Amino acid sequence: MRLIALMFVFVSNIAQAAIEAPELSDREYRYLILPNSLKVLLISDPTTDKAAASMDVYVGTNNDPEGFPGLAHFLEHMLFLGTDQFPDAGEYQQFISDQGGSHNAFTAPEHTNYFFSLNPKALKPALDRFSRFFIAPTLDPTYVDREVNAVHSEYQSKLRDPARLSFEATKQGLNPDHPFAQFGAGNLSTLNKPGLLDALKTFYHNEYSANRMSLVVLGEESLDTLETWVRDRFIDIPDRQLAPSVISTPLFDTSRLPLVVQSQPATESRRLTLLFPIPDTDAFQHHAPLQFIGHLLGHEGDNSLLAHLKAKGYANGLSAGEGLGMTESRSFSISVSLTPEGYTQRDQVIEEVFKTLRLIETDGLQAWRFDELKTVSDANFRFEEEADPQNLVTYLSEKLHSTPASELLTRGRILRSFDQALVKDMLSWLIPDQMLVRVTAPEVEPTETTQYYPTPIARFALENSRLARFRAARNQQSELVRLPAPNPFIQDPGKPIANTRKATIETQPRTVYFSDSAVGYILTENRYAQPRSDLYIRLRTPLAASSPEASIM
DSSP: OEEEEEEEEETTEEEEEEEEEOTTOOOEEEEEEOTTOOEEEEEEOTTOSOEEEEEEESOOGGGOOTTOTTHHHHHHHHTTSOBSSOOOTTHHHHHHHHTTOEEEEEEOSSOEEEEEEEOGGGHHHHHHHHHHTTTOBOOOGGGHHHHHHHHHHHHHHTTTOHHHHHHHHHHTTSOTTSGGGSOOSOOHHHHSSTTHHHHHHHHHHHHOOGGGEEEEEEESSOHHHHHHHHHHHHTTSOOOOOOOOOOOSOSSOGGGOSEEEEEOOSSSOOEEEEEEEEOOOGGGTTTOHHHHHHHHHSOOSTTSHHHHHHHTTOEEEEEEEEOSOOSSOEEEEEEEEEOHHHHHTHHHHHHHHHHHHHHHHHHOOOHHHHHHHHHHHHHHHHTOOOOOHHHHHHHHHHHTTTSOGGGTTTTTTSOOOOOHHHHHHHHHTOOGGGOEEEEEOTTOOOSEEOSSSOOEEEEEEOOHHHHHHHHHHHTSOOSSOOOOOOOTTOOOOOSOSOTTSOOOOOSSOEEEEEETTEEEEEOOOOTTOOSOOOOOOOOOOGGGGSSHHHHTO
16 A cells, blocks of 8 residues: 655754655645644545545534524534625635535534535635634624524435435434433524523634634645645634533443334335444544454354344344444344344344354454454555545544544444454343343334434333343254355455556457357456456347246246
């Protein structure tokens, strides 16, 4: 993979570091921290067809003040509606549109992210407008009622959204004292009340600060030019030296576990999800313990857990990996798409999951399994094509808060070494006594309805008899499920195929005769320097036209 000199700029001090980037990338990177503590990543791409920028504020719905649920989301709306230098409420939007671009923002529990992309030649004036959001927004009272209604319309549009309803049901199993368990979208009932504008201004001044922000800008200009533009425009964001927004309340109240939350879906679907609280693994992402466990659980080949459940007629799909989580609280998720019979036999499905976890503990902790994951992950990163500018800046601006600059592109992507003890520790958290069981099915008999997104649910402590069954299964190795054998098709692609990209390209395919009735054509070209191939197979047989039935098969 390619090493890029990454510039760390702290006011007047400059330090050098190396950042690993995909081998085929021509982009250059520079990281700096402005005197006002704003973290900045610059990306120069002379060939880009779009310039883009994203500002991530480490503040979200978890920071909503008491009495105004949805205030962080409402502020996101209001920042678009005029600043000191560009007071027209629609000027920013019109400018982006006129330059063939797009813009948006989103408010998450811990982050609020603002982003845009447009014609590369228009980046400088776009930054003129964008920067003022975070320096001097007007927060014009003229638009308060309009934007409250806009927030309410967003809320109403999700009232029957299957994913939102399922998510709302899941929140009923979380710690009620954690802000994430509260309502964060906002609507008329939570925002249309006296004191809203004062609360909005107070929230902006108490929560938005340069030292809680990270900016990523991608343009066709040189890094020096981009740095000058950013310094000139974003240096005036106030640094209120706010402490990091840390929530000490755990996301899961383990004293309530094991807990069952069942809900009726908005669609004809059935799903079983097991959520387990786990420690933070950010510092160990290069060892990928959760990815390793998820890979073995989610294997779909012969004799896998999914194949076994399918053979019994219980499941259609299965996935496993890191689940719901915040900075201080994480979880591991195992989710099974159930058939009607699988819903009826869901306890047996849970038992099979725990037996497979035991199988992984006893037979699955071999380094070669990790090496397969590492080979595939490394190859995917090394030969990755250039990411879409808007998606890239949005993704990286959030990562800047918690990831060392030198690892911005590689953390969670490039794996280092197998840590058996770490995997064992993660597996030790996946036990029946510490799980939230989520069941979604039309057959659920609800006992209550959630408040803001009306979802029929039932929640109750897991019965002792069922818990005993699951405990026994957790200590019993599966006799039917088998872990995947070594994959002979996983190969290290080795050195770059064409470092200079000036390889010879064949103009005529070569003919390969496999037999009298089978012929193949092979064409090699490596101008893209990618270890990939396309395979097209065409079968010709008179049987295809032997009958009307055969002709439509």
